[in-house]
Amino acid sequence: MNKKHKLFAVLIVILSFFSICQLCKADVVDTVYIKKSTSRITGKIIRQNNGNNDSVFVNINLIYAISGGYIKYKALVDKFGRFSIDADVETNISLVSMNISIDPEKYLLVKLKAGSVTNVEITYNLNNKIANIDIKPAMNKYDITHSLDVVGKMIDHRSGRMPEPLHEKSTDYFLNYTKNILSERLGILNKDKFLSKNLKELLSKDFRLFLYNAHVFNYERQMLLNYRYLDTDQTKKPTIKKVDKSYFHFLKDFNLNDPKYLNCFTFPEVQKEILQNQILGLPAIEENDISSWLANVKAILSNLIGFKDGQYYDILAANAYGRQLNEELRPLSDKQKENITKYWKNGEIAKILFRKNDQVVGLDKFKSPAVINEISSIPDDKVMETIISKYTGKVIFIDLWATWCSPCLDDMQQFRTTKNTFHDKAVVFVYLTNNSSPRMLWEEKIKGIGNEHYYLTSNQWEYIMKHFDFQYIPSYILYNKEGVLVNKFQAFPGNEKVRDMINSAL
Secondary structure, three states, X not given: OOHHHHHHHHHHHHHHOOOOOOOOHHHOOOOOOEEEEEEEEEXXXXXXXXXXXXXOEEEEEEEOOOOOOEEEEXXXXXXXXXXXXXXXXXXOEEEEEEEEOOOOOOOEEEEEEOOOEEEEEEEEOOOOOEEEEEEEOOOOHHHHHHHHHHHHHHHHOOOOOXXXXXXXXXXXXXXXXXXXXXXXXXXXXXXXXOOOHHXXXXXXXXXXXXXXXXXXXXXXXXXXXXXXXXXXXXXXXXXXXXXXXXXXXXXXXXXXXXXXXXXXXXXXXXXXXXXXXXXXXXXXOOOOOHHHHHHHHHHHHHHHHOOOOOHHHHHHHHHHHHHHHHHOOOOOOHHHHHHHHHHHOOOHHHHHHHHHHHHHHHHHOOOOOEEEEOOOOOOHHHHHHHHHHHOOOOEEEEEEOOOOOHHHHHHHHHHHHHHHOOOOOOEEEEEEEEOOOOHHHHHHHHHHHOEEEEEEOHHHHHHHHHHOOOOOOOEEEEEOOOOOEEEEEEOOOOHHHHHHHHHHHO
């Protein structure tokens, strides 16, 4: 996945699943707090061109700051244009992104209130573009429909300064450089005259998280990208400074105890990065007593993030369990349940984690163990032939991905339920990555993916990408039972289309 496509993919994800807590004066929420509940969104689609509603879908996407990650809900519009979706929520107020298949690139931001109903009526013009939106409870329409353009400008902004060899500078120089970039881009947001003050505040927090998560947390990777961008001799390997825990002192600028982060899209991603970062070296929670685990975590983090007490640490502990539940699809053990109950008693975090655990127990019934296949000694032009020959008589669905590729991971999560329907069929799911994914992190993530995995060399990977004319990931290859290529495509087209492709190959 090249830099341009990766940035575009991150933009799509961040704009597709942005969560916003305060949109206009009528919608001000004094305090966002943790709440296990459900919400309902209902509505009606009105089309002036009398288009057929038989195949129109409404999609909503929620961010889960406590259990980690996000989830997608999908509803079919009936012949009268009506739809209804019930969704689990983790905060008293949640904002979801919603898009309709009539104009799938247009995303709307809709407020959900725990235990309540939100109604959305959308009218399309003759060109299938939105002509009007009526939402109850009422919201600032400009905030809902135009925040995408502003965030897009912030991400696309270029200062005009000449690229610098940052890998040759000090880490402090790099962090100050990042601050300047952030300030320039936030200037675009602050100059907008129509977005509400509360929305600007939240977008500012979320964009800071996004920029640092994408470009600062992994110092070594960012310096390698900087070197490759500036130096034409790709055979050389630059000398990159080793950073220690003190590098992460920039976290003090975030004030991570602020409850507004509960409604920032990038917050779960940053939490995941903090939990898995090898330099920070936070211990896995596993079956440790939560109070003891937090004591060890605070010893590492408190000086870096600027505080040693607060709700943030409870959320981090919940996210630690969430990583197990989301990425490994491994249910909580009896000891873990006991620890959760002891620490949070019957509190909202405990309720949320146990709800998530119940969902994982259902998925775990069909999960296959992850199998690592060694193929590094195979010539580049024989890799696919070797893989195909191993699964004779089966349909082979191949997924090219990376641990750092958010769209890749999102699509895997989206496909889990559909993939499970093939557990007793002659289908094998194969996953390919390369050394851009750190080996230890890759071995951890594939536990929750299951099935067949290959860690390719750089040359093997480049050969396959070029051979199949792939420019970015995620990319997919489908072979029938006879080992004949029947399809190849980039970007996940949706569960239904992939399911139909596999069924046709069967």
